[in-house]
Amino acid sequence: MTRLSTGIPELDGLLDGGLIPGTLTMVLGATGIGKTQLGLQFANAGMSQEGHRGILFDMASRGDAQNHEQYAQRMFDWQLSTQQGQVAVNLDMIFSTKRTAIDYLHVFDEQGKRVTRRDMEFEAWQDWQSHVTKKLATTIAFFYVNFIRGIRRAVIDGIEPVGRPSESIQFELFEYIYHQVLRKEADWVARDLFRQAYRANAEAVTQHMYDPRDIGCMLLHTSQESMLDDLISRPLNEGDLLSNANTLIYMGRVRQGKRLLRAIYIAKHRGSPCGDSIYTYEITNQGLRIEV
Numbered sequence: 001m002t003r004l005s006t007g008i009p010e011l012d013g014l015l016d017g018g019l020i021p022g023t024l025t026m027v028l029g030a031t032g033i034g035k036t037q038l039g040l041q042f043a044n045a046g047m048s049q050e051g052h053r054g055i056l057f058d059m060a061s062r063g064d065a066q067n068h069e070q071y072a073q074r075m076f077d078w079q080l081s082t083q084q085g086q087v088a089v090n091l092d093m094i095f096s097t098k099r100t101a102i103d104y105l106h107v108f109d110e111q112g113k114r115v116t117r118r119d120m121e122f123e124a125w126q127d128w129q130s131h132v133t134k135k136l137a138t139t140i141a142f143f144y145v146n147f148i149r150g151i152r153r154a155v156i157d158g159i160e161p162v163g164r165p166s167e168s169i170q171f172e173l174f175e176y177i178y179h180q181v182l183r184k185e186a187d188w189v190a191r192d193l194f195r196q197a198y199r200a201n202a203e204a205v206t207q208h209m210y211d212p213r214d215i216g217c218m219l220l221h222t223s224q225e226s227m228l229d230d231l232i233s234r235p236l237n238e239g240d241l242l243s244n245a246n247t248l249i250y251m252g253r254v255r256q257g258k259r260l261l262r263a264i265y266i267a268k269h270r271g272s273p274c275g276d277s278i279y280t281y282e283i284t285n286q287g288l289r290i291e292v
Helices: 009-014 035-044 068-076 122-148 169-182 186-207 228-232
Strands: 024-029 055-058 082-084 104-106 153-159 216-222 247-256 259-269 279-284 287-290
Touching: 009 287, 024 035, 035 055, 035 068, 035 153, 035 216, 035 247, 035 287, 055 122, 104 122, 122 169, 122 186, 153 169, 169 186, 169 216, 228 247, 228 259
Parallel strands: 024 216, 024 247, 055 104, 055 153, 082 104, 153 216
Antiparallel strands: 247 259, 259 279, 279 287
């Protein structure tokens, strides 16, 4: 089995060669710790390994910019082709060679909205549910079109910290994406996308099959904790995404004398030996550089 490079040779070495296709990698750390840069490095590494860069799906809703476009341009001279969530899906163009390739989707066009059930009145939560339902066709099309193009890496960003993941509209959408899009057979994803028009497109669907076991997903999740020790001591609750992820990477700050340094720790990597060491890193114009 060929592992997926993270785009960081030192991190690949710590992961026994890279990430395992067909699994979930979760990266957890506070705002500004370098998660987005790591995600972009993973996505960009697809160009040399699979011949295609990965795609980015942004679920940010609070209005703080993730700076994907600026980072991608500065780090890799990569100009992201973007789409806002309000753009309608043109099913007639799904298999067309003339369709515009989109590698970045910010699914929520509204900003400054809370994402957890306990933070909202019942009517506001219902509005969120309705809003997400309307975005499903755009979301499914974004992933499906890219997967039939040969993309095999998906980075999902913008997940905000919550006390209970089950109460977050972002986690609810991610669970749908992961189980009903990323890990589902291609023809069944197409059925969800085309619905009544599936039979008319069945032949084209058959000609554009892909194997979901080849697709690697990296989820970037903002934590409330900023110190690495606090992240490491965080319990893994039953049913939590932290316990379900194949690979779990923590990014946080460590104290060295009078300085606070950024450090990374691999908490879990099923299928490979995983040490207990932590490693400091710097964020450069080319991304993360880990000191091993």
